[in-house]
Amino acid sequence: MDLNLIPNEQQFRDEFRAWLKTNVPEEWKGGTSAEDRDDYIEYLRDWQRKLYEGGWAGISWPKEYCGRGASLMEQAIFQEELARANAPQLIGTIGLSLVGPTIIAMGTEAQKSRYLAPILSGEEIWCQGFSEPNAGSDLASLGTKAARDGDDFRINGQKIWTSFAQMADWCLLLVRTDSQAPKHKGITCLLADMRSEGVSVRPLRQMSGDSGFNEVFFSNVRVPVTQVLGEVNEGWTTAITALMNERANLGTGIQVVFKRNLEALIARSRTVERNGRPASEDPIVRQKLAQAYLELEILRLNTNRALTSLSKTGIPGPEGSTQKLYWSEMNQRTQQTAQEILGPYGQLKDFDNGIWEYAYLRARGNTIEAGTSEIQRNIIAERVLGLPKSY
Amino acid sequence: MDFDLSKPQKLLKHSAREFFARECKLDRVRELMETDTAHDDKLWQSIADQGWTGLVVPEEHGGLGLGLVELAVVAEEMGRACLPGAFLSTLTAAALVERAGSVAQRAKYLEPIAAGELKATVAFLEEGASWEVDEIKLKATREGGNFQLSGRKLFVPDAGIADLLICVARDGDGLALLPVERGAEGLSIKAMPSMDGTRKLHEVAFESVMVAEADVFGADGDARGALRGALEVGCVALCAEMVGGMQWVLETTVEYAKTRQQFGRAIGSFQAVQHQCADMLLMTESARSATYYAAWALTEGDPSASVAVSIAKAYCSDAYREVGNRGIQVHGGIGFTWEHDLQLYYKRSKSSETLFGDATFHRERIARIIVDGNAVARERAEQAEALAGQLQAAETDAAADVTANATASE
Numbered sequence: 001m002d003l004n005l006i007p008n009e010q011q012f013r014d015e016f017r018a019w020l021k022t023n024v025p026e027e028w029k030g031g032t033s034a035e036d037r038d039d040y041i042e043y044l045r046d047w048q049r050k051l052y053e054g055g056w057a058g059i060s061w062p063k064e065y066c067g068r069g070a071s072l073m074e075q076a077i078f079q080e081e082l083a084r085a086n087a088p089q090l091i092g093t094i095g096l097s098l099v100g101p102t103i104i105a106m107g108t109e110a111q112k113s114r115y116l117a118p119i120l121s122g123e124e125i126w127c128q129g130f131s132e133p134n135a136g137s138d139l140a141s142l143g144t145k146a147a148r149d150g151d152d153f154r155i156n157g158q159k160i161w162t163s164f165a166q167m168a169d170w171c172l173l174l175v176r177t178d179s180q181a182p183k184h185k186g187i188t189c190l191l192a193d194m195r196s197e198g199v200s201v202r203p204l205r206q207m208s209g210d211s212g213f214n215e216v217f218f219s220n221v222r223v224p225v226t227q228v229l230g231e232v233n234e235g236w237t238t239a240i241t242a243l244m245n246e247r248a249n250l251g252t253g254i255q256v257v258f259k260r261n262l263e264a265l266i267a268r269s270r271t272v273e274r275n276g277r278p279a280s281e282d283p284i285v286r287q288k289l290a291q292a293y294l295e296l297e298i299l300r301l302n303t304n305r306a307l308t309s310l311s312k313t314g315i316p317g318p319e320g321s322t323q324k325l326y327w328s329e330m331n332q333r334t335q336q337t338a339q340e341i342l343g344p345y346g347q348l349k350d351f352d353n354g355i356w357e358y359a360y361l362r363a364r365g366n367t368i369e370a371g372t373s374e375i376q377r378n379i380i381a382e383r384v385l386g387l388p389k390s391y
Numbered sequence: 392m393d394f395d396l397s398k399p400q401k402l403l404k405h406s407a408r409e410f411f412a413r414e415c416k417l418d419r420v421r422e423l424m425e426t427d428t429a430h431d432d433k434l435w436q437s438i439a440d441q442g443w444t445g446l447v448v449p450e451e452h453g454g455l456g457l458g459l460v461e462l463a464v465v466a467e468e469m470g471r472a473c474l475p476g477a478f479l480s481t482l483t484a485a486a487l488v489e490r491a492g493s494v495a496q497r498a499k500y501l502e503p504i505a506a507g508e509l510k511a512t513v514a515f516l517e518e519g520a521s522w523e524v525d526e527i528k529l530k531a532t533r534e535g536g537n538f539q540l541s542g543r544k545l546f547v548p549d550a551g552i553a554d555l556l557i558c559v560a561r562d563g564d565g566l567a568l569l570p571v572e573r574g575a576e577g578l579s580i581k582a583m584p585s586m587d588g589t590r591k592l593h594e595v596a597f598e599s600v601m602v603a604e605a606d607v608f609g610a611d612g613d614a615r616g617a618l619r620g621a622l623e624v625g626c627v628a629l630c631a632e633m634v635g636g637m638q639w640v641l642e643t644t645v646e647y648a649k650t651r652q653q654f655g656r657a658i659g660s661f662q663a664v665q666h667q668c669a670d671m672l673l674m675t676e677s678a679r680s681a682t683y684y685a686a687w688a689l690t691e692g693d694p695s696a697s698v699a700v701s702i703a704k705a706y707c708s709d710a711y712r713e714v715g716n717r718g719i720q721v722h723g724g725i726g727f728t729w730e731h732d733l734q735l736y737y738k739r740s741k742s743s744e745t746l747f748g749d750a751t752f753h754r755e756r757i758a759r760i761i762v763d764g765n766a767v768a769r770e771r772a773e774q775a776e777a778l779a780g781q782l783q784a785a786e787t788d789a790a791a792d793v794t795a796n797a798t799a800s801e
Binding site for chain 2: 001002003004005006009073266269280283286287289290291293294297298301302304305307308309312322325326374376377378380381382384385386387388389390
């Protein structure tokens with residue numbers, strides 16, 4: 001057991017940290033919200049192009065596909081450094097972390113040469129058409145239909161909770177190609193052009209006020225059969241590959257965001273009052289801050305253990321479920337602690353720029369998005385503990 | 392970075408597990424709980440023969456000179472076996488001797504401890520039952536080259552079997568660490584029967600007990616620092632024990648859930664039961680991460696070591712109790728019986744919870760560092776405050792990452 005970074009990892013971190021220092025856009029560092037810009041999407045594309053040109057896009061991809069062949073630990077360091085530098089988000093994150101690796105694993109040579117380079121450069125943005133109104137936790141019951149029509153599939157149906165759909169050029173789309181087969185056996189994965197006729201996107205406004213998700217409607221959308229990723233009716237395998245490829249994301253970036261948030265809360269606790277004294281002197285507040293701190297530190301440690309184990313086995317397992325379950329519930333507890341410490345100030349939209357009001361509401365979604373806590377517990381029970389299937 | 396046991400550490404774990412499965416079966420644990428001392432000479436000697444009574448004792452004093460990660464590995468297996476007796480007490484006392492003792496004192500006590508010939512304990516708590524050093528009231532008064540001790544210590548673990556008792560007393564503004572050997576004049580020891588029979592507690596009364604000034608530990612050094620260091624070692628070993636206990640409860644419960652049938656199927660196929668088990672796993676693994684990190688940080692002398700120890704103890708204190716609660720709940724009625732071994736672990740979790748300070752105590756210790764902090768920490772926090780305005784954007788990024796990380800289910 002040695003928890004120090006090895007020289008390679010250290011070097012990787014120093015190099016990327018130095019690169020970020022000179023390359024994260026100044027006006028972004030100043031705290032202006034890029035979302036207010038008219039050229040928001042272009043701005044983010046430029047940022048990704050900058051990363052690409054610096055050799056920092058798709059670091060986990062093999063070198064033959066212009067990646068860096070970064071180790072799992074380096075991928076974690078990459079996420080941490082991005083978050084630490086408070087860099088703009090990666091607009092192409094779904095392409096980089098999910099679609100690209102899946103095309104590398106399962107795509108034809110033609111697909112690889114057509115799609116991989118624009119993913120890295122940010123030229124083409126991807127979204128992921130998986131969830132449907134009636135297929136959430138039970139994803140395999142999805143019903144968007146693809147009927148064979150000459151050299152095309154004709155797609156009809158609806159996807160939901162689709163991040164980036166409003167700006168995406170392409171969609172990794174799961175459709176049903178055989179409605180007679182058992183539910184896992186009739187699914188096909190397509191590379192669908194979002195500019196096709198019959199695709200419409202409607203943003204969904206969340207309780208926190210922002211619109212991170214969309215509904216996507218497909219009405220007689222034609223997708224050529226050459227656009228199948230993997231095999232027809234074997235789309236479930238492709239989907240699992242895609243999801244498992246997200247292995248670097250064990251909560252490595254989000255921890256840094258949480259840490260900054262907690263540090264801000266601790267600083268705030270010194271200025272807001274409780275019983276005429278700084279809240280930071282109140283024994284109950286101190287207990288709660290310490291609890292939030294220790295839970296966050298344990299998240300970091302659990303992540304490092306999961307990374308170690310993944311690095312050794314090379315097989316992404318259910319570690320992601322344990323991590324996701326832990327951080328999502330932790331963040332809800334911590335945001336409640338923030339609300340208790342700040343009292344009515346915590347609900348104000350112009351106190352600290354409204355971050356506490358926003359964070360509290362945003363945290364509510366954490367235990368639902370990306371697999372509910374219930375689903376995560378099912379996965380842990382069945383795949384880690386070996387308990388009998390419940391459904 | 393490698394957050395996994397090394398090959399030799401894994402071998403050690405394996406041999407410790409086999410050793411305790413063979414030498415310390417739960418039937419034997421129950422028998423020992425019924426005794427006054429929970430001590431078994433033969434078992435103690437076998438543990439010493441493995442080298443474990445001197446596991447962290449430096450080689451020059453006859454120990455193995457290993458680090459705290461190795462200690463945690465063995466302690467975890469002790470906790471899994473619910474090992475009764477004075478191992479933890481002796482370990483803590485040895486850590487104190489190592490830190491506060493002169494060369495001669497270290498030789499005098501550490502060698503027999505490593506050889507399994509001497510058992511020891513630290514007498515700390517008093518009426519206030521506080522692990523805060525500043526709340527120690529018992530005074531050691533100087534009198535012609537001697538310290539004189541009069542008063543009481545409470546909740547002293549294993550005092551009934553210890554050959555050496557190190558009494559933490561007040562010497563003016565400072566601390567005095569006084570070795571009192573078994574049978575010393577004026578020393579009397581009375582059992583304090585308590586919930587957990589594997590760890591016997593005692594009231595220790597000192598009636599004009601005399602200790603030569605020359606014999607006192609750490610007289611010319613930092614007695615307070617030595618005491619804190621020794622308690623941290625004890626704390627890490629205790630946390631590792633607790634992790635081992637949690638692991639036993641988890642495995643036993645999952646096994647039961649797989650075999651116990653109701654409504655014509657294994658109860659482990661019900662999500663209400665599955666979710667209890669999933670939570671037990673999460674708590675056990677989180678406790679393990681915190682504990683092994685603390686062991687590593689303390690061995691390395693990492694600046695975060697003290698916080699890491701308190702994080703581990705605060706988390707383990709809550710988690711072991713809660714893992715026990717869930718485990719018993721899944722077992723139903725049988726889990727509440729005397730006959731089932733769960734009760735041994737449940738009681739052990741309660742005594743472990745308070746030993747060396749409970750979660751509330753350690754959270755306050757964390758708060759003193761992260762809330763009150765030092766100048767550096769304060770400066771970092773102020774930077775964080777300056778960053779607060781940018782957080783909203785960062786949160787949105789994080790949310791997008793999360794969405795990208797969708798998890799499917801079959």
